[in-house]
Amino acid sequence: MRTSNRRRGRPATSNKLVAYLLHHIQSLVFSLGKIYHSPITTIMTVAVIGITLSLPGGFYLFLKNINAMSGDIRSTTQITLYLDIKLSEQKARALERAISKTGNVVSTEFISRQASLQAFRETSGFGRSIDTLSSNPLPHTIIVEPVSSADTFAVKNLLNALQAMPEVKIAKLDTEWLERLYTILEIAKRSVVIVTILFSIAVLLVIGNTIRLDIQNRRQEIIVTKLIGATNAFIRRPFLYGGIWYGLLGGLMSWLIVEIGYLAIAGPLNRLNLLYQADLMLITFTFQDFIILVSSSTLLGLTGSWIAVARHLNQIEPT
Amino acid sequence: MIEFQNVTKRYPGGYDALSNVSLHLAEGEMAFLTGHSGAGKSTLLKIISLIEKPTRGIAQLDKINLKTISRHRVPYLRRKIGIIFQEHHLLFDRTVFDNVAMPLIIQGYRHQEIAKRTRAALDKVGLLNKEKSMPVTLSGGEQQRVGIARAVVHKPMLLLADEPTGNLDPVLSREIMQIFLDFNQVGVSVLVASHDLILIDELQKPVLTLNQGKMIHNDLNRDQYDQEVGGFRSPQVNEFSTGNW
Numbered sequence: 001m002r003t004s005n006r007r008r009g010r011p012a013t014s015n016k017l018v019a020y021l022l023h024h025i026q027s028l029v030f031s032l033g034k035i036y037h038s039p040i041t042t043i044m045t046v047a048v049i050g051i052t053l054s055l056p057g058g059f060y061l062f063l064k065n066i067n068a069m070s071g072d073i074r075s076t077t078q079i080t081l082y083l084d085i086k087l088s089e090q091k092a093r094a095l096e097r098a099i100s101k102t103g104n105v106v107s108t109e110f111i112s113r114q115a116s117l118q119a120f121r122e123t124s125g126f127g128r129s130i131d132t133l134s135s136n137p138l139p140h141t142i143i144v145e146p147v148s149s150a151d152t153f154a155v156k157n158l159l160n161a162l163q164a165m166p167e168v169k170i171a172k173l174d175t176e177w178l179e180r181l182y183t184i185l186e187i188a189k190r191s192v193v194i195v196t197i198l199f200s201i202a203v204l205l206v207i208g209n210t211i212r213l214d215i216q217n218r219r220q221e222i223i224v225t226k227l228i229g230a231t232n233a234f235i236r237r238p239f240l241y242g243g244i245w246y247g248l249l250g251g252l253m254s255w256l257i258v259e260i261g262y263l264a265i266a267g268p269l270n271r272l273n274l275l276y277q278a279d280l281m282l283i284t285f286t287f288q289d290f291i292i293l294v295s296s297s298t299l300l301g302l303t304g305s306w307i308a309v310a311r312h313l314n315q316i317e318p319t
Numbered sequence: 320m321i322e323f324q325n326v327t328k329r330y331p332g333g334y335d336a337l338s339n340v341s342l343h344l345a346e347g348e349m350a351f352l353t354g355h356s357g358a359g360k361s362t363l364l365k366i367i368s369l370i371e372k373p374t375r376g377i378a379q380l381d382k383i384n385l386k387t388i389s390r391h392r393v394p395y396l397r398r399k400i401g402i403i404f405q406e407h408h409l410l411f412d413r414t415v416f417d418n419v420a421m422p423l424i425i426q427g428y429r430h431q432e433i434a435k436r437t438r439a440a441l442d443k444v445g446l447l448n449k450e451k452s453m454p455v456t457l458s459g460g461e462q463q464r465v466g467i468a469r470a471v472v473h474k475p476m477l478l479l480a481d482e483p484t485g486n487l488d489p490v491l492s493r494e495i496m497q498i499f500l501d502f503n504q505v506g507v508s509v510l511v512a513s514h515d516l517i518l519i520d521e522l523q524k525p526v527l528t529l530n531q532g533k534m535i536h537n538d539l540n541r542d543q544y545d546q547e548v549g550g551f552r553s554p555q556v557n558e559f560s561t562g563n564w
């Protein structure tokens with residue numbers, strides 16, 4: 001066999017590795033070049049991916065914000081004590097002082113019957129009709145704020161102790177609605193998971209379809225390269241990189257969409273802050289969120305193109 | 320180089336495109352494959368280039384069985400062959416240079432090596448000045464020559480050509496055949512399927528003739544052949560150069 005001297009130009013092993021890496025880079029750049037040369041298709045695909053992923057992304061951020069807000073609320077859990085209506089203001093104030101010295105209590109606030117009525121008159125809109133009442137129906141109230149570090153059990157104990165006091169008619173812990181909120185949040189969290197899964201599948205399909213069309217358009221090229229001895233891995237590579245680019249750009253686009261959406265929300269939120277003298281801070285994507293979003297989108301791109309390539313590339317054989 | 324023993328190719332329709340074909344093309348040898356349209360010429364070349372598998376019989380290329388070869392080894396075996404098609408199969412979205420360089424890129428050659436070899440192959444077919452052109456801007460003969468340059472750029476051991484002069488005028492056909500003769504001169508095995516009996520006769524190389532899938536004339540297996548049928552042609556002297564190029 002005519003061998004060594006005719007084949008001496010063959011790349012040596014180390015050169016082969018370099019050439020292999022070089023080809024990877026070439027495919028990467030080539031697939032980017034292709035994207036650059038067919039901007040319409042690319043922009044459309046990237047936009048579809050971006051919009052699709054911005055939904056779970058935005059939903060996730062929304063939840064994150066709600067979660068942060070509810071965290072604030074949990075730390076301000078308070079117990080409201082409605083005192084016996086016959087208790088005098090003096091005795092009631094003495095009781096407040098006593099309670100404020102108990103363990104697990106951070107602060108107390110006394111609201112007299114008159115103050116309650118006044119507040120009710122102003123906020124309820126029943127002003128005039130309340131004036132017609134012969135006597136004030138409201139009791140004195142004490143608002144007790146447990147230490148925020150206190151666990152649920154300690155708070156419950158405190159509640160029971162307060163309830164046991166003879167002067168206290170009703171002791172009410174404002175957690176019921178919080179629990180309800182948590183249940184809703186839990187439902188919302190699961191919805192985010194479902195939405196994310198569904199929309200990820202949608203992205204897979206979109207990328208898979210784009211790559212499939214790409215493969216069909218380059219059928220002739222695939223046949224020729226197979227005939228001159230290209231391995232399947234070689235032929236696969238530019239398509240896989242194409243998928244990676246679509247995923248990466250789509251991920252970046254979805255991030256951009258969500259950020260812009262939040263900017264749009266920031267205006268009304270500031271007004272809300274003014275109205276309630278609250279200090280709600282809008283949480284946007286952290287750097288970690290950003291990395292997760294973009295890398296999982298890229299991974300979706302790779303997976304989608306992999307599926308398309310596995311399904312369609314082997315079907316193209318020279319005849 | 321090529322070894323066929325009673326090879327039969329039956330296409331899914333049930334038609335035997337080749338039946339009991341035997342041939343032996345030694346290393347460095349050159350032969351023409353002729354026969355009427357539908358005789359099975361392309362089928363024979365497709366079996367050698369691993370596009371079709373033989374139904375029965377043994378087909379070997381460089382001692383490798385073409386029927387039992389595993390899928391992942393196919394590309395590597397194809398790299399030993401240069402294939403020239405009638406419909407040249409050029410890619411029209413890239414330059415002549417990039418078309419010719421493809422086999423080298425696939426095999427992972429270094430950049431400088433690719434440039435050097437590609438230019439050498441283009442020079443060989445007389446198209447060095449067209450390396451930056453797009454294939455559409457070339458004439459039919461020029462495109463055919465680009466296809467030849469691509470088939471030889473990686474210095475294959477075997478050159479297969481399926482009607483390479485099909486649509487070309489006699490002068491151009493002769494030029495193309497001369498290129499094949501040149502490659503054969505430097506040791507490359509060559510098998511050319513062609514209708515052009517006049518040209519084939521001029522070139523004084525062994526001829527294989529197929530008729531309805533059967534080998535009815537085989538200059539390559541003279542001894543065996545003389546016994547069976549009697550001589551057709553004056554015996555060919557096989558003095559092929561095996562030098563380097």
Ligand SMILES: Nc1ncnc2c1ncn2[C@@H]1O[C@H](COP(=O)(O)OP(=O)(O)OP(=O)(O)O)[C@@H](O)[C@H]1O
Pocket residue numbers: 330331332334335336354355356357358359360361362363
């Ligand atoms: N894929 C296929 N499926 C079924 N029959 C086929 C297939 N390819 C070729 N044939 C048949 O096999 C026979 C031989 O075909 P082949 O292409 O080898 O002939 P050929 O000698 O190259 O002819 P031509 O000179 O016209 O190119 C023909 O009758 C053809 O119809």
Ligand SMILES: [Mg+2]
Pocket residue numbers: 360361362481
């Ligand atoms: Mg044919």
